[in-house]
Amino acid sequence: MGVLCLLAFRSSDLILFQRPEHFPAPVYNFEHNQLNQAEVELGRYLFYDPLLSADGQISCASCHSPYNAFAHTDHDLSHGINDEIGSRNAPALFNLAWQSSFMWDGAINHLDMQALAPISHPKEMGEDIRNVVDKLNRERFYKELFYGIYKDSLATGERVLKALSQFQLTLVSADSKYDRVKLGMDTFSLQEENGYRLFLKNCNSCHAEPLFSNYQFKKNGLKADSVLKDYGRMMITQNSADSLVFKTPSLRNLSYTYPYMHDGRFKNLYEVLNHYTSLSVKETKLSEELKQKIVLTNHEKTDLVTFLLTLNDRNFVFNPLNKYPNKLRNKN
């Protein structure tokens, strides 16, 4: 029953969104924004259209590339309009329907409202949602799409935001080797099995399977960068206890989403593991889950990384339905 309610179809034979069997119920309220094929497609055009930026050069995909599980790998910090450099690493985008807060510090409380942030950010798209809507209302391509969906051709802020959500909600990554093992369709190698055991012991308390994050705000012991001075969650709550607290990211698709952490400071997974094993457990700036010293031999590190690689989801990363829509190229 639960699963059936959540089915939405992209066309008669394509499922738009389905809760994977081994996943919990999503938190996104689909009743407020019911998925349908035309709106998902509209959201996909918007996601890839640089019209959303002030100079017509930057699209959402400029920083969130499908081939990087919608993260960005060329830069540690995001690059936006006029080559402006932001202060954070662009996170991967998938399984957003299971997230209740967005951004590294949870500044955004709902997926629908997220797009306002990059659209308005002077170092990202430098635009204003009102102008975006005006521009869309001048383009025949979009007027027709809007008419097809809403029976009137008017673009509004609400429609634009909900369509962007619709596309992003379809970005479900649940077809990695790990998932197939969970569903009884594959088996781990001995090394992967050992890595899985080490993962459950040391990492699962925050990076909880099957989403590989509990999406909670935690301190994992990174020191503040002396230039960026990014104190994370504290900037939102203005509570000093939240200094250096960041949202726990998912560990799916790590091969595609390097560099790692909110400022992209680690280039590979060994650097990440060395961070965790070198933490001083007396450190007051650590969440409870890390107060037990993590000890890993070099062999164990290799095993743990081997397990993490089973969370790569090639079918998601190369899914043609998520790619740049060719019709956009010919729209004018």
Added chain:
Amino acid sequence: MPLFRRSIIVFSLFAAPLSIHGQGVLEFIPSYQGRELLLDSTYHLGNDSMRFEQLRFYVSGIHFTKEGKTVYQFPKKHYLLDYSDQNSTRIPFDVPMYFDSLHFQLGIDSLTNVSGAFGEDLDPTNGMYWTWQSGYINFKLEGSCSESPARNNQFQFHIGGYQYPYNTLRSISLKASGRERQQVVLDLDRLFQEIELSSEYKVMSPNQAAVRLADLLQKSIVSSEKK
């Protein structure tokens, strides 16, 4: 009060629709220097000058009660009042048989704040939604004042915040014995009595200053009716 002189004009404007079908109109009137505020005109106070350029705010859950029981609920849950669009500041209603009080909230409730995108009055294209951090701006007042040390002597008050401890939604209840025409006055003289513009000229995010201003706004909203 000069306000009443003006309300006669308003009355004649609305006289025609008022006489049919028991249609009423609820007006929100900002007053400054004892009379209805005019945007984009310069006020002089001794050596100082003051100018208001933008005034917009949300009013939610408007209803009338009689002896504590709700007798009429306004059709829309949220209204965006924008003083550059006079129509938005006069809200029509079906006059209930009896009522003794008017109730509403200044701002947007927390549930709406966490429920994603909405259209019309709540559409983010209205410029009443923060972009870098989720949440509606409940109340926006911008202008300039010679006392303000900011660039172009600006002052900007964007009051919002829906989460403890910076919740800025305020409930307001007023006596309302009238019939077709209800007037609510936002007394900016009272508000600015409590604001030291030389130091307090910019509030742009949910914080302690926003909470203080929300409290002041609550006290500055009065009924035009004589007690």
